[in-house]
Amino acid sequence: MTYRAGIVGCGRIGCGFDDDPRRGYVSTHAGAYTRTTGIELAALCDLDEEKLERYGEKFSVPGRYTDFAQMFAAEKLDIVSICTLSATHLEIARAAVESGAKAIFCEKPIAESLSAADEMIRLCAEHNVVLLIDHQRRFDPFHQRIAAFLREGGLGRVQQVTCYYTAGVANTGTHLFDLLRFYLGDVKWVEGRISANASSSNADPNIDGWLGFSDGAVAAIQACDARAYTIFEIHLLGTKGRLRVTSHGFSAEFEEVRDSGRYSGYRELFPSTLPIDADRPHEVMLNGVAHLLDCMETGRNPVSSGEDGRAALEVICGISQSALECGSRVEMPLTGASLHIASK
Template sequence: MKKIQCAVIGCGRIGCSFDDAAKNRTIMTHAGSYFYNSKTNLVALCDVDKSKLNKYGKKYSVSKLFDDPNELFKNIDLDCVSICTHANSHLELVKIAAKNGIKAIFLEKPISNSLSNSLQIIEICKKNKIKLLIDHQRRFDPFFINLKKFVNNEIGKIQTINIIYGGGIVNTGTHIIDLLRYFFGEISSVNASLSQNPSSNSLDPNLDGKIIFKNKIPCFLQALDISHYGFLEMQIFGTKSVLKINLTNNDIEYRLVSKKPSLAYKTLEIKNLNFKKSKKSAIFLGVENLVTSISNKSTLLCTGQDGLKSLEGVISLIKSAKSGQSITIPLKITDYQISSK
């Protein structure tokens, strides 16, 4: 079987450089995922920074290096491309890729910088029969796939959810909203305010807020200043048990309602709960999903619509914080633009 010919546009952190850490043996980038996948060939890289091109061209034995995406597609016959640039460039790059007959696009989150641009991306890919996968990575990971089943079946009626995060409502929040939708369904409304704990990016602030799902489950967002330490946690309070999930390393603390007698209220006791963690990274599994979808039409695990809904949730929170009012979802498709690094 002929290998799928792939390229990466954007050789920054998620494109190439996250794999530079000497102690990190897990593949964390698009380039690394294509390079080590037996069904793909990483044949080209594209970036405006020529020093990055030379560095990662050498690392991955890629000789076809471009600083212009038009030249990339003009000179290389590609099946698949990863777009790992800033969100405000996504639409134009998708247009170029579609014009040149690409079969599949692995698009970094957020899907774009506005709802209207996101919808255009989805429509372009649909019209040109392009497989579009959005990199909300937890959807690719068997850990979260199995955890979702457990949450839906084992912890009882969900009373409330807490999310503790940092790093900006767009940069981190798009992942959070996607995971919340994946676990708990569609959002009906949000209410948010600017957090007293700042983000390092003034264009992407930390927000505190409340999310209400259509099934009436409430979720509370609480932001931290992660310049002091990194922290990303989801707490789920059911009627039968409580789950705390470290969303960075996938560790779980599971507390089940005790059967032991107590004087007043029932108590919780820690129980072992182990979900097998994949030896493959989530992004590597994402590339596998995209490759399989090209070959045999299998289902994409994170679609353009998922990316659109995640961005809609984030924009709703930002609009609420700016207006001081609750925002109902769905939003009207507009050109309102977000900023993300």
């Protein structure tokens, strides 16, 4: 069987990132669909006709629309990618579900508010539609192995975590909070402060802060100036060693605890070999689409579900609320949160 896929939003993640010759892996929804057996990329939609034509030609897509409702009515799509900004995700998801789509591959953050995320999750559950959120490191076996390594106690008790990110608590923070949840489990509380380091958007500030996890681990969140360079790192200090996830999650460094050569009776961290191979290809978009197909065909729960997307959004809302209240501790789950976030 061949599934018919369509993409709403032919910007960077929808179609454009694959124009970058430095990206050594498939980086867009269009690139992943056109390389996946069992999927035909049947239609594209964008308000911008120039992009529509450019990527329609590049990916040989016959259906081209400026109105997603017209696309859904005409194309009978099985799979819909939502690659527009988060404020539009709910209305596109609703139209996709009502048109009979079987799966939605939705960009992050899932939505602009918790109530919109709840409605997307409800609609998809009611109509038996697979909802996969593109927190794409979850599709990478490298991060899956790190999560398992932590779960199995490879690092001992995680005693401190420090994270560095740029470009907005919603835009990049959603990836960071989701990956921390993937590694460490549910977030119990958050504290935040507006960072002195600029974000790439005034509407989506950088926030420094703390996240407390249900098993007692605590993570410091540190924002850096997006104009200087881009960074995404997670440093985990366990009782048995230190793991630094570096290079935007493409590599990692591992140190283990041994007797100190410097001081008698003390132990220190020494460079060691991570028992996880970071050099394999990080084909997150191809893996994401393969996983979407698997969920459609087996009924399996997505590794990056609507609920996971909502949980990352809840942390964004909580830490933003705390920053508005000068860093006061905000407990999870949030009650009555009416915050609307702005994000790419």
